[in-house]
Amino acid sequence: MSQEIIEVMEPEQDDIIQSWCSISEAGNLKEGYDMERFTDSPRKDFQCPICLGVVRNPLECSQCGILLCKKCAFSCSKPQNPFFIMTSSVLKFNCPICRSRAAPREPSSILKKIINSSVVYCKNKLHGCPVSEALGEIKNHEKECKFKAIRCANHGFCDKQGNKIDFISVEFSKMGKGSYPTKSKLVCSDVCRKVVIMDHLLKTDQSEKAINEYRIVLEQLNKISSF
Ligand SMILES: [Zn+2]
Numbered sequence: 001m002s003q004e005i006i007e008v009m010e011p012e013q014d015d016i017i018q019s020w021c022s023i024s025e026a027g028n029l030k031e032g033y034d035m036e037r038f039t040d041s042p043r044k045d046f047q048c049p050i051c052l053g054v055v056r057n058p059l060e061c062s063q064c065g066i067l068l069c070k071k072c073a074f075s076c077s078k079p080q081n082p083f084f085i086m087t088s089s090v091l092k093f094n095c096p097i098c099r100s101r102a103a104p105r106e107p108s109s110i111l112k113k114i115i116n117s118s119v120v121y122c123k124n125k126l127h128g129c130p131v132s133e134a135l136g137e138i139k140n141h142e143k144e145c146k147f148k149a150i151r152c153a154n155h156g157f158c159d160k161q162g163n164k165i166d167f168i169s170v171e172f173s174k175m176g177k178g179s180y181p182t183k184s185k186l187v188c189s190d191v192c193r194k195v196v197i198m199d200h201l202l203k204t205d206q207s208e209k210a211i212n213e214y215r216i217v218l219e220q221l222n223k224i225s226s227f
Pocket residue numbers: 030031032048049050051052053055056068069072
């Protein structure tokens with residue numbers, strides 16, 4: 001059967017500049033890491049002057065050395081932004097601190113290592129996750145974090161959201177040509193589990209089995225509503 005986990009989370013951060021924005025909008029974007037995520041308050045030098053978070057994918061002004069998130073530096077290269085200018089069609093960096101127009105550069109690998117070794121709490125701390133790890137490592141944990149917010153995979157009919165830890169896993173071994181890896185879906189209840197299985201059976205032309213599952217679901221729903 002096929003399946004993926006439907007996550008209800010902020011989109012993955014990447015280097016794609018999605019839209020131009022004013023400096024105040026940039027502040028709202030919070031590209032950098034929230035100060036509160038750090039177990040010890042991070043050095044002021046690591047704070048992006050645009051979004052005020054700790055720099056994510058940092059770039060460094062080649063003149064004054066200030067660090068900025070890559071996205072913050074580029075997303076604010078808008079003509080009306082006081083810190084950035086546009087010459088012909090080329091967007092030009094204009095450092096918010098020293099006004100240097102030299103393109104920002106990658107900080108040294110040592111500096112990046114130091115930033116990445118700052119310890120942060122898992123972003124699901126508020127959902128109960130006790131884990132804290134180095135900034136450079138926490139993503140690996142967060143991918144597997146049992147406390148991440150997910151949505152029931154029966155999303156056509158059920159809009160239940162919750163922590164991964166409270167959901168039921170449905171394993172599918174995908175049928176068809178070739179050998180497909182086993183996948184799993186997470187659902188909120190046994191009824192949703194059955195619906196997801198039924199859906200899979202229908203999609204893989206196993207309608208007879210699907211009808212059986214459908215009967216079971218109907219019976220269960222009858223039981224629930226007769227309470
Ligand atoms: Zn920033």
